[in-house]
Amino acid sequence: MLFVFIFVGIIPLYLFSYILLNNYKEKAVTSRFNQMQNQIIMLSNQMLPTGYLTLADVPEIDAEINRVAEIYQGRIVVVNNNLNIVEDTYGLYDDKKYLVSKEVIQSFNGNSSKVHDKENNYLILTQPITHTTEEQKVIVGAIVMNSSTKDIQAILSGMEQRAIIFSVALTMFIIIFAIYFSNKLTKPLTKVVNSIDRLTEGYMEEGVSIKGYYEIEKISDSFNKMINRMQKIENTRQEFVSNVSHELKTPITSIKVLADSLLMQEDTPVELYREFLVDITEEIERENKIINDLLSLVKLNKTAGDMNITSININDLLEQILKRLRPIAKRQNIEMIYESFRPVMAEVDEVKISLAISNLIENAIKYNTPDGWVRVSLNADHKYFFIKISDSGIGIPEEMQDLIFERFFRVDKARSRESGGTGLGLAITKSVVQMHRGAIRVYSKDGEGTTFNLRIPLNYIA
Ligand SMILES: Nc1ncnc2c1ncn2[C@@H]1O[C@H](COP(=O)(O)OP(=O)(O)OP(=O)(O)O)[C@@H](O)[C@H]1O
Ligand SMILES: [Mg+2]
Structure with missing residues (x-):
């Protein structure tokens, strides 16, 4: 975390200063060359009408050339078309000498040349002097102008110095900032980690409370x-x-x-x-x-994945279940009524769904009153089939209706024990219904009776 901060903060900073300084240097050199070029043009314009290049003595032009050379902290050498040196501000040559260099020859072909001597910190510009008449352009001489780049260098090193100071300060700031923030960020995360560790050790009751971002x-x-x-x-x-x-x-x-x-x-x-x-x-x-x-x-909970789905006739299934349970109902003189509104074929796990429905009907018989009734009805729409199991039994108090699907829950322990109940029947039914992506609802009034509504999709949804 810390390193990411430093990396993201500092690398661009150094890159940026490097690019900035380099850019300045290039611009400064180009603009210096441009200035030199303008000066040379101005000087040539003064020379042309005076015959200066044909070795006439014009002291004003000499003075002007010297002035310009001084401003640029360099040297100016003027050569005429015989390659005679007309003027050298350093005075190293007299009028009779020749200056023959590659750059000068080039300038007689009309090309100026720019050289940056980085070792000695000099810019050297060699430029032709052109005399333009109405008919033609004639090159009548050349000027070689040097300029020291010491001043540019000085500005640059000043800038460099400032950039270094600024970068170091900023680097320090970024490091401090990074340490501070990574601490601030990692502290709460460390807390979470510690909490998870404690949880693994078994301290479940502890939560974490972390103020932060x-x-x-x-x-x-x-x-x-x-x-x-x-x-x-x-x-x-x-x-x-x-x-x-x-x-x-x-x-x-x-x-x-x-x-x-x-x-x-x-x-x-x-x-x-x-x-x-x-x-x-x-x-x-x-x-x-x-x-x-x-x-x-x-088994139901564990093998939720392996359902043995077949398309079966639900009417037949219900009739089978009722046939099996009728004798038990008869013992308490309970009337069993079955009504079906339409034939229903559905994709279900036959064994499981049969178990679920049996549990509901068994309950309806078990928690009934003598001479009571149990009504089972079957209906369907295009998506679901519905089974409704109503009884005239003892009912379930409202506050317990949510609890009856819990494992081992019994409203009246004594009564269901008497009838051999363990309180697992409805838990089994509910998990079967859920495995079929269906729903189960209970409506009941204490002392009046109970209705269970089942809704199961006709087509099994995996
Ligand atoms: N039709 C009903 N009428 C009244 N009470 C019911 C009815 N069905 C369930 N109950 C209540 O819900 C409780 C839970 O039912 P469940 O079928 O899960 O268990 P059980 O019948 O006691 O035992 P098991 O079904 O495992 O033999 C029952 O003990 C009973 O109190
Ligand atoms: Mg039961």
Whole structure:
């Protein structure tokens, strides 16, 4: 993090100063050459009418040339078309000498030349002197002009110095800034990490509260939400485990009590043995049912992926279930009514859906009143089929209607125990319905009866 800051901050800074300085240098040199060119043109214009180039003595022009050379801290050499040196501000040649150089020859071909002698800090400009008449252009001489770049160099090194001071200051500022901000940014993240570590160690109840930037606060919010959710899952898991062990222990305890009391008594009559053994068998059956229900619930949750989907006739399925349950209803003189509004074919897992519907109808019989009724009806639209199971039973108090789908939940423990209930039936039904992407609703009034509405898609949605 820190390095990213430094990298992003400092590299562009140095790059920028480098480009800026280089750019200035180039501009300065070009503009110096331009100025020199203008000066040469001005000088040539003065020379042409005076015969200066044909070695006439014109002191004003000599003075002017010297003045210009001084301004540019350099040297000016004027050559005529015989390559005679007419003037040299350094006075190293007299009039009789010749100056023959590549640049001078070139200028007689009409080309000027610009040379930057970086080693000695000089610019050298060689330029032809052209005499333009109405008919033609004649090159009558050449001027070689030097100019020192020391002044440009001085400005440049001043700028460089300032850039270095500025860069160093800014670098320091960026580093301090980066340290400060990366601390500020990483501190809350470290806190989150620590919280996650503590969570792994098992301290679930602790949330994190982090004040900081919006994003970081959001992270801590989501983190807390996740912890809450995990906490809830953990609680239900614990509750489930304790419910399971309790439920499994109850029949065993009864069996133990029954067996113990038989063992304690001496000369127990055979009839008592029989009676107690019948009770013991019932408890074993109960234990068996709990274990089977639990297994099917666990299996449902675990193999949510493997559904055995086939297209089946729901009318037939309902009739089969009712046929199986009618004898049980008859024992309590409960009337079973079945109505179907249309034939329904649907893609479902037959075993699972049959289990779910059976549970609902069994409940409707179990929690009914003597001489009551159970009504099962089937309907469908283009997307779903609907099964409605109503009874004239004892009903479910409103505040408990949300809870009945929980595992092991029973409204009246004593009553459902009597009828062998474990409180797993509706949990199984609900998870089957969810696996079919359906919905289940309960409507009930205490003491008047209950209606369960099922809605299942006709076509299975994977
Ligand atoms: N039709 C109904 N009328 C009144 N109460 C009902 C009805 N269906 C369910 N209940 C209540 O909801 C509770 C949970 O039902 P569920 O089917 O899950 O368990 P159970 O019937 O007690 O046991 P299991 O079905 O596992 O043998 C029941 O104990 C009962 O109190
Ligand atoms: Mg039940």
